[in-house]
Amino acid sequence: HSYLRKTEFINILISDNTVNNQVLSNRLYLSALLNIPCLVNHYTVEQRKIIEKFQFGIVIEDYQQLPGKILDFRKNFNKSKFMEGCQAFLKKVSADHKIFENTITEFIKIPNHVQR
Numbered sequence: 492h493s494y495l496r497k498t499e500f501i502n503i504l505i506s507d508n509t510v511n512n513q514v515l516s517n518r519l520y521l522s523a524l525l526n527i528p529c530l531v532n533h534y535t536v537e538q539r540k541i542i543e544k545f546q547f548g549i550v551i552e553d554y555q556q557l558p559g560k561i562l563d564f565r566k567n568f569n570k571s572k573f574m575e576g577c578q579a580f581l582k583k584v585s586a587d588h589k590i591f592e593n594t595i596t597e598f599i600k601i602p603n604h605v606q607r
Contacts, residue, residue, distance in 0.1 A: 501529040512536055523547055523577040545576040
């Protein structure tokens with residue numbers, strides 16, 4: 492990921508369709524892990540909610556807004572707040588992963604959990 496460290500933003504602007512609107516891109520996690528702000532579309536609902544909550548990127552509603560949104564983000568950038576948002580998001584991801592792991596482990600322990 493050394494090439495990403497040289498970039499100012501991670502582009503997660505994707506086409507508007509039913510599948511894309513509900514997914515979380517791997518680039519979203521990279522953005523938080525590498526502390527690089529990201530750009531997401533407003534119609535990618537789950538990504539938009541994350542960016543609005545944790546504040547580590549820019550939500551774009553109209554591509555005409557992109558230059559102004561980037562300039563505003565840079566002008567108002569607070570590194571401490573940005574880093575806190577990245578860390579809070581990663582902490583939530585880690586907690587969610589632990590819940591998933593525990594649930595799977597408990598499921599596997601149940602005898603006859605798979606009907607044949």
